[in-house]
Amino acid sequence: MLEPTYQADVVVVGAGIAGLSAARRLTSAGVTTVVLEAAHEVGGRMATEKVDGFRLDRIGRLLSTAHPELRPGPEGPALLPFDPGVLLHSDGRHHRAGVQPGARARGTRSALHAVRALASAPRAGAGPRRPAAVPGRQVSVPRRRSGAPLGTAMDQARLGAALARLAGTPVERLLARPELPAAEALVARGLPARTIDGFLRPLLAALLCDPDLTTSSRCADLALHAFASGRLCLPEGGAEALPQQLARTLPPGTVRTGVRVTSVSTTSVATAEHGEFRCGAVLIATGARAAAELLPGLRVPDFHPVTVVHHTTDEPPATGASLLLDADRGGPVAYTAVVSRVDPSRAPAGRTLVTSTVLGPSVPGIDTAVRMHLARLYGVSTARWETLAVRHTADAVPAMRPPLDLRRPVRLLAGLYVCGDHRDTGTVEGALRSAQRATAALLTDLGVNRPLHTADPVPTARAA
Numbered sequence: 001m002l003e004p005t006y007q008a009d010v011v012v013v014g015a016g017i018a019g020l021s022a023a024r025r026l027t028s029a030g031v032t033t034v035v036l037e038a039a040h041e042v043g044g045r046m047a048t049e050k051v052d053g054f055r056l057d058r059i060g061r062l063l064s065t066a067h068p069e070l071r072p073g074p075e076g077p078a079l080l081p082f083d084p085g086v087l088l089h090s091d092g093r094h095h096r097a098g099v100q101p102g103a104r105a106r107g108t109r110s111a112l113h114a115v116r117a118l119a120s121a122p123r124a125g126a127g128p129r130r131p132a133a134v135p136g137r138q139v140s141v142p143r144r145r146s147g148a149p150l151g152t153a154m155d156q157a158r159l160g161a162a163l164a165r166l167a168g169t170p171v172e173r174l175l176a177r178p179e180l181p182a183a184e185a186l187v188a189r190g191l192p193a194r195t196i197d198g199f200l201r202p203l204l205a206a207l208l209c210d211p212d213l214t215t216s217s218r219c220a221d222l223a224l225h226a227f228a229s230g231r232l233c234l235p236e237g238g239a240e241a242l243p244q245q246l247a248r249t250l251p252p253g254t255v256r257t258g259v260r261v262t263s264v265s266t267t268s269v270a271t272a273e274h275g276e277f278r279c280g281a282v283l284i285a286t287g288a289r290a291a292a293e294l295l296p297g298l299r300v301p302d303f304h305p306v307t308v309v310h311h312t313t314d315e316p317p318a319t320g321a322s323l324l325l326d327a328d329r330g331g332p333v334a335y336t337a338v339v340s341r342v343d344p345s346r347a348p349a350g351r352t353l354v355t356s357t358v359l360g361p362s363v364p365g366i367d368t369a370v371r372m373h374l375a376r377l378y379g380v381s382t383a384r385w386e387t388l389a390v391r392h393t394a395d396a397v398p399a400m401r402p403p404l405d406l407r408r409p410v411r412l413l414a415g416l417y418v419c420g421d422h423r424d425t426g427t428v429e430g431a432l433r434s435a436q437r438a439t440a441a442l443l444t445d446l447g448v449n450r451p452l453h454t455a456d457p458v459p460t461a462r463a464a
């Protein structure tokens with residue numbers, strides 16, 4: 001039982017990535033802080049479930065090594081990169097796309113050979129297999145008349161140039177571009193239809209968790225900018241490694257789990273079972289819906305629902321550590337990967353973990369539909385794959401439709417602040433940026449002028 005009249009300079013409500021990042025900034029500035037978390041673990045939506053030695057993320061989250069909010073820290077978990085670019089499935093074949101010139105030059109020869117081998121192999125059961133690729137020998141990739149999913153060599157060159165231009169464009173300039181729904185902006189920018197349908201649509205749907213691409217084109221540009229400037233990656237040990245690392249940097253006793261806040265004012269919070277906490281200021285760092293319960297009148301956005309399905313198999317598909325997207329959109333899976341190839345710590349020794357993400361509302365029989373789709377995507381039978389978990393989150397990602405205010409207010413009153421992914425982009429990076437803005441406002445109001453550290457001690461990007 002906690003002291004009912006516990007005193008702190010600031011009470012932070014919610015120990016997701018935003019609340020923990022804010023607490024770190026506040027405690028670094030010498031402000032006494034307590035974080036109250038309703039769940040029994042920290043991390044919020046970045047939770048990792050442990051099942052039979054597997055580490056299963058609730059979110060099939062794709063981070064980018066390019067994000068400035070995720071600067072390397074010596075003690076943080078490593079960010080483990082996927083193979084460069086993405087693997088696109090189209091008409092029974094795999095095609096590598098979106099590889100940055102730097103990644104190619106750094107020697108991804110074996111990955112490219114693997115892709116060529118995959119590209120030359122027809123779908124399982126679709127006919128005789130071609131000879132396997134011999135490392136070091138060029139393997140011919142059959143040309144398809146349609147050129148799908150990436151179009152002609154000229155289309156691919158234009159795509160490469162467009163991605164390189166995007167990577168070199170300052171974020172401020174991207175944010176000053178006219179704003180449209182992302183699907184309309186893709187067409188308006190004059191890219192070939194094949195490039196849009198075969199690559200950009202499935203990639204953006206995966207990055208934004210938005211299958212219809214109703215998201216603001218500014219968010220889409222930010223997502224593509226991060227994709228083109230870095231590598232998609234996963235935190236070693238599961239998504240929870242990032243919030244847990246932040247929690248470890250806080251003074252002992254700062255985070256109290258199992259404490260649900262029921263109401264707030266500028267000087268106190270009331271909890272369900274632990275009485276009242278007095279303080280100098282309150283920062284609400286919950287998701288949007290819980291924030292609106294505590295702060296009636298706060299806008300609740302629509303959400304993109306997401307289902308994550310985890311399977312294990314004794315026979316790992318031969319896609320290496322690639323992120324596999326379906327350019328044909330021939331089933332429910334938006335993207336999938338053999339994540340134990342990216343991060344072996346997520347599966348017991350000798351086991352394989354395949355994690356797949358389905359965008360949209362929950363539907364009955366999703367596991368069967370996902371298995372059938374995975375069989376086509378990987379070109380193997382999935383009949384004997386074992387399902388480890390199917391996790392649906394209705395309020396997974398706040399919708400970011402235009403016109404979008406990327407810097408929604410975080411200071412409601414002197415003494416009352418709000419942060420989280422609903423105040424910025426609906427992403428982990430947005431949650432972190434909103435925490436930075438909220439703590440800056442809070443410290444100004446408290447009259448604390450001490451310099452803050454500028455980065456959270458989260459992951460270190462590790463070479464492939």
Ligand SMILES: Cc1cc2nc3c(=O)[nH]c(=O)nc-3n(C[C@H](O)[C@H](O)[C@H](O)COP(=O)(O)OP(=O)(O)OC[C@H]3O[C@@H](n4cnc5c(N)ncnc54)[C@H](O)[C@@H]3O)c2cc1C
Binds near residue numbers: 014036206393420
């Ligand atoms: C399935 C899924 C897929 C996703 N995919 C992506 C993706 O691809 N890319 C991306 O960028 N983002 C993705 N996200 C979103 C990303 O996880 C969130 O943007 C980010 O984790 C939000 O962090 P937060 O700290 O703002 O909120 P949260 O993580 O929601 O943390 C809020 C915390 O507040 C606590 N809380 C709530 N009410 C109370 C209360 N009354 N008292 C005390 N504590 C309370 C909650 O228990 C929670 O721990 C995905 C999310 C899910 C679920």
